[in-house]
Amino acid sequence: MTERTFIAIKPDGVQRGLISEIIGRFERKGFKLVGLKQLIPSKELAQKHYGVHKDRPFFGDLVEFISSGPVIAMVWEGEGVILNARKLIGATKPLEAEPGTIRGDLAIDIGRNIIHGSDGSETAAFEINLWFEDSEINEWKTSDYKWRVES
Numbered sequence: 001m002t003e004r005t006f007i008a009i010k011p012d013g014v015q016r017g018l019i020s021e022i023i024g025r026f027e028r029k030g031f032k033l034v035g036l037k038q039l040i041p042s043k044e045l046a047q048k049h050y051g052v053h054k055d056r057p058f059f060g061d062l063v064e065f066i067s068s069g070p071v072i073a074m075v076w077e078g079e080g081v082i083l084n085a086r087k088l089i090g091a092t093k094p095l096e097a098e099p100g101t102i103r104g105d106l107a108i109d110i111g112r113n114i115i116h117g118s119d120g121s122e123t124a125a126f127e128i129n130l131w132f133e134d135s136e137i138n139e140w141k142t143s144d145y146k147w148r149v150e151s
Contacts, residue, residue: 035075
């Protein structure tokens with residue numbers, strides 16, 4: 001089933017120059033980028049994004065970090081993109097992330113794990129609506145769409 005997910009390259013990933021490496025992994029997997037922007041998230045946006053963690057001791061650190069510098073916010077589309085993105089990203093703790101995953105290959109520690117990805121369809125819908133206006137999402141077909149649909 002074609003679905004959408006929200007992916008964000010966090011400030012450490014942007015600062016380390018990993019944008020093209022990360023986007024390339026999603027493109028090579030065959031997913032379609034339908035929304036992309038760079039911004040420094042406001043504290044309010046960060047608090048809404050991490051709202052599920054508001055009662056946890058690390059909430060303040062999450063909010064401070066994600067709003068500390070530029071973030072690349074993206075919407076990706078494709079068959080099973082949510083689960084596949086989670087597999088591409090790897091475990092939250094980089095030491096537990098498998099080699100070949102984004103975090104396994106590139107992340108340093110749990111507080112600087114370079115990327116965020118929605119963990120389910122409801123979360124994806126919430127995060128996409130939080131970070132993007134409808135007008136910022138582009139509907140388009142890939143040049144190989146006909147081959148993919150008819151195969």
